[in-house]
Amino acid sequence: MFDEKVLQMLLEGIRDTLYMTFFSAFFGYVLGLPFGIALYVTKKDGLRPNKVIYGIGDFICNIIRSVPFLILLIVLIPFTRLVVGKSYGSTATIVPLVICAAPYIARVVESALNEVDAGVIEMAKSMGASIWQIIFKVLLVEARVSLFTGATITTGILLGYSAMSGTVGGGGLGDIAVRYGYYRWQTDIMVVTVALLIIIFQIIQNVGSRIALRLDHRKR
Amino acid sequence: MSEIEIRNLTKKFEVKGQVVDALRGIDLSIEKGDIFGIIGMSGAGKSTLVRSINYLEKPTEGKVLIDGVDLESLTEKQLRKKRSEIGMIFQSFHLLEQKNAMDNVCFPLEIAGMKKKQAREKARKLLETVGIGDKEKSYPSQLSGGQKQRVAIARALATEPKILLCDEATSALDPQTTKSILGLLKKINEKYGITIVIITHQMSVVSQICKKVAIIDGGVLVEEGDVEEIFRSPKSDAAKELIFEKKVRYIKNFEQPEDAEGQVKEVV
């Protein structure tokens, strides 16, 4: 159906898309996980309530999350250039993706931790656990299923956003879909890229749910 | 010097600007090796009292002394150390759902920094002591209520505490299981000489296992003494109600049907 050049391009598209999705998810968690934990710890009735820290974190989170991704992408161009040296291409796209994902991840983490039974935390305290021990040995362990489910959903969203960034030269499948489908009216290529995106999404979702299920010992 | 000394303990909670007196001027001494019951109606302040003993709840006024050490005088780190010397079990067990029985028992040892292998050996012995040596690989979801409480007891004993606090530890269990758990607690008390504080609203629990009992009502300690004596001649209305399971005060004063529970529910 397609010649070698197009196939090559699609393969590279898949590679770039996966690269953007997973790297932004990874760095998103590097920032978002501690951020989410900090929100959980400092909230009212938290382990170390702190109105100021929670207030600031909460505010930053809401601000970034309410800016549409495309706007964020453009606003962040100077910053992106500073970090990776250029403002287009897959690597450059990871920067706004991470900035966009981190506060979202923080919320996902915060709500996953909120689900942990307060009684279990009380138990840990009664045994003399420190705050760090409660975080690492109780919260993250007991919430791991929700955390993992959250990570799966986040990765799916990042896949979609990475495709969106294709419209401004982000690379990957989204870029191909826009270039061929929108500018050149090569509908077949566009259909294939969209199909590929759907397949990748399904795989991420399926693998994620399966691992989450396997991690869960609550019901058998 | 008693093992646990509670002096003039007062605890106030503020909920939406309203102050709730959960405990008022409690004085209590619990001797080493005792099995001490604290009984009261729902909302009387039992949980608040037992949580003050390991300072999960800081008193508004008054003191808690463990082996003569005022908990107020401890730094945060010292307090955590102290807490690890006081075991605690709960009505709803509070097991880690994602860890099996063995790892649950290892948890306090891990917290205390014990090596994994050593901790597992110890946990295995403890699970045997509490009668569920065959369940070490089971997750809480695969255990019955009684078995879960046994895991929780093994876990509470892991750090070799001198005191074991039990907050309604048998309230979620049927009478038969309650009996066996109480039997286990008694055995532990005899075997290790641990002081056990049992919080309950069931007189039957007290009569089965406690030597001494304190009755609290509306945040106040109304009666205290040997279980037998209090059973024979309860003095306070609250004690009579708990023993005869009848609303004495309602009968005495029906113009004003006071309901100990009703008062509390409003606050909650």
Ligand SMILES: Nc1ncnc2c1ncn2[C@@H]1O[C@H](COP(=O)(O)OP(=O)(O)OP(=O)(O)O)[C@@H](O)[C@H]1O
């Ligand atoms: N964290 C809290 N904030 C506000 N009020 C509280 C808090 N904890 C307890 N109280 C109040 O203190 C009183 C005593 O509560 P506590 O839990 O000690 O009762 P209890 O005797 O253990 O009751 P139960 O048998 O129902 O467990 C109640 O009026 C309760 O509403």
Ligand SMILES: [Mg+2]
């Ligand atoms: Mg209670």
